[in-house]
Amino acid sequence: MYEVVVVGGGIVGAATAHELTSRGLGPVLVLDKEPFVARHQTGHNSGVIHSGIYYEPGSHKAVMCREGAAATKAFAAEHGIPVTECGKLLVATDRRELERLSALEERAKLNSIDAETLDAAELRRREPHVTGLGALFIRETAIVDYTEITAKLVHLVTEAGGEVRTGVTVTGVRETTDAVTLRTDRGGVTARRVVFCAGLQADRMARLCGLAPDVRIVPFRGEYYDIVPHRANLVSTLVYPVPDPDLPFLGVHLTPTLDGGLNVGPSAVLGLSREGYPKGSLDWRDxxxxxxxxxxxxxxxxxxxxxxxxxxxxxxxxxxxxxxxKYCPELTLEDLIPREAGIRAQAVMRDGSFVHDFLVRRTDRTLHVLNAPSPAATSALPIAAHVVSLLDGTLG
Structure with missing residues (x-):
């Protein structure tokens, strides 16, 4: 019998398994239905190490993003994973956005984030191809390859005696007073505790465990473009619009890549398939x-x-x-080359409100990470520590 099974091999699941093995709380098994880990949200994001400026002071997102940014950079440095600290500009292009920018400046102070206010002239001096009425510069924002971080976490889990099985789909769950038995397409697995970090399938896994969560996962397609290589030097920093505070999305932004490229995105289109990445994908069950x-x-x-x-x-x-x-007027249609979309798992409440913070639900022997959208990649290490702390008192 395993001490803990972690279902889901994205960065949050891999970090949770690593936290468990680091504390000696094993044996641990990671199950993922894909042929390799980091297949979904982890492998389809912008690769940004967020600062935490957007999030409600004191919220899980605000606290864990700040902790996670530092922890992610330290982990990458320890294991030789490249990080580029390029900084981020939040650019206001009209008067309403300037007001929102002022509110974000105040939130930066509350969240202990170093944010520098730029007027239009200073913005233009730093980024000659970017136009706006003003901006906030967040120096500590960086970029990294989260797939590489996930692969390293998984490697450390197996080095510490844990197991990772890919290509295994969980089809049923039976919980008793002493254990949890998972039915899979590769046979049964028994553990004292199970942690579900199932991302786009999180609500379905919860229902398999007898929970009736008050949320549903709604997929939003994030569609990206690469900028043609000879225009990749348009900007040297991340360039973001000022987001709408009522929506859980950050808007279409310019992101330098670790290999010297530049991409733009993502949009936020309602998806008709939770895991269908090509445009036009449709899954009738979803x-x-x-x-x-x-x-x-x-x-x-x-x-x-x-x-x-x-x-x-x-x-x-x-x-x-x-x-x-709006903020980079020199871009042309010819500059945009389509690339594979990402799909964000966004939890929505029954009353129609978006779940803006991380969300966990549990039974006696299972724990479910039900909402972990951006900045979950940045926050994965402290999320994992939090999850394991919830389990620790009940583990042998």
Whole structure:
């Protein structure tokens, strides 16, 4: 019997398994249904080590993002994983965004983040190809390859005596007073405790365990473009718009890459398939799940304008370009080369509100990470420590 099984081989699952083995709380087994780890959200994000400026002071996101940024950089340095500390500019392009920028400056102070205010002239001096009325510069924001970090975490788990099995799908869960038995397509597995870090399938795994979570995972497609190589030097820092505080998305931004490239994205288009990355992907089970959930209809009614804009930009490249040209007017249609989309697992409440913070639910012997969107990659190490602390008192 295993002490703990971790279901899900993304960065949060891998970090949880690493935390368990580091504390000697084994034997530990990681299960992932894909042929390799980091297949979904971990392998399809912008690779940003976030500072934590956006998040409500005192929230899990704010605290864990700050801790996670430092922990991620330290982990990368220890294991020779490249990190580029390029910094980030939050650029206001109209008066309303300037007001939001002022609120973010105050939030930066509350979250102990070093944020420098730039006027239009200083913004232009630092980034000649970027235009705005003003900006905040967040010096500590960086970029890293989270797939590489996940691979290293998994390697450390196996070095410490843990097991990692890929290509194994959990199809059923039976919990008793003493153990949890997982039914999989490769046979049964028994453990004293199970942690589910299932991302896009988190709510379904919870229901397998007899939970009736008050949330549903709604997939949002993040569509990206690469900038043509000869234009990759347009900016030297991350360049973000000022986000809408009512939405859990950060807007289309320019991101330098570790190999010297530049990409732009992601958008936030309602997905019709939780794991269908090509444009036009449709999974009828996923559609039925959304259509049968009252919260989804409330989200749709409350965000008609935003939803239509995102759909238009998905279908019409010129509309997507318009979002980028607000702060980088030199970009042209010819500069944008489509690349594979990502899919964000966003938990939505029954009343139609987005879950803005990390969310955990549990039974006696299972623990479920039900909402871990951005900045979960940045925050993975402290999330893992928190999850294991919740389990620690009940482990042998």
């Amino acid at each position: 559609v039925r799940d959304m259509a049968s959930f009252p919260g989804m209809w409330r989200v749709a009614r409350g965000n008609v304008r935003v939803g239509l804009r995102e759909m238009r930009n998905s279908l019409w490249k010129r509309g997507y370009l318009k979002e980028c040209r």
